[in-house]
Amino acid sequence: MLIAAHELTKSYAMGGQTVHALRGVSLEIAQGEMVAIMGASGSGKSTLMNILGCLDQPSTGSYTLAGEAVQSLSADALAAIRNQRIGFVFQQFNLLPRTSALENVELPMVYAGVTAAQRRARAQRALERVGLGERLHHTPAELSGGQQQRVAIARALVNQPQLILADEPTGALDSHTSEDIMQLLTELNQQGMTVVLVTHEADIAAWARRRLVFKDGLMVEDLTQIPVRAGGTE
Structure with a gap:
């Protein structure tokens, strides 16, 4: 198992009240799975994603990533895990606006201490892998939304997480571009990459082989499904 979480809870103090974002969630995700996490706003799915990504820690419970218990690690150790083991892709791309695609993809390797020559070569390979080998020196403003998300995916891949x-x-893309991005994530998954995505859209969740549904801080469904493919085929 790549991910093993047991009885995760997360509570926040808000306006004199306690908000229970997670209420005892247990799940396992194997290496090489593609899993969609669904739920309405406030269901706990984003809180879970933050814990799985080592961006937050549970109030109680245990979380093991690739055999390492991470819920009690130091801030520096968690930062190292985020940089070396996890690639993040966000709705708004989070690219540096005045920086080329190549330099945006190089950024995680700067924090990892990779030499300049290695950074350039690895960033170029990552961009070629997502179909942007001819857009290395374009800034985000010179790229479409789909191309910007491909840069973000290349950046997520570059440290071989x-x-x-x-x-x-x-979430910020039209339906045709969304299909292109999901096709790319599917291809990466077929090459062995573990992919966990949060979405509120059923047609996006349909690309995954497994769908987890959250409601009121609890996981209420864990379904195995036949994923869709480009063009609506299974």
Whole structure:
């Protein structure tokens, strides 16, 4: 198992009240799975994603990533895991606006201490892998929304992580471009990458082989499904 979480809870103090974002969630995700997490706003899906991505820690419960218990690690150790083991893809791309695609993809490797020559070569390979080999020196303003998300996916891949966490990866894209991005994530999954995505859209969740549904801080469904493919075929 790449991910093993047991009885995760997360509570926040808000306006004199306690908000229970997660109420005892347990789940396992194997290496190489593609999993969609669904739920309405306030269901707990984003809180879970933040914990799985080592961006937040549970109030109680345990979380093991690739055999390592991470819920009690130091801030520096969590930062190292985020940089080396997890690739993040966000709805709004989070690219540096005045920086080329190549330099945006190089950024995680700067924090990892990779040499300049290695950074350039690895970033170029990552961009070629997502179909942007001819757009290396374009800034985000010179790229379409779909191309910007491909840059973000290349950036997520460049440190060769064990896990891609995608938070509403198609939320800012039209339906045709969304299909292109989901096709790319599917291809990466077929090459062995573990992909976990948060979405509120059923047609996006349909690309995954497994769908987890959250409501009121609980996981209420864990379904295995036949994923769709481009063009609506199974």
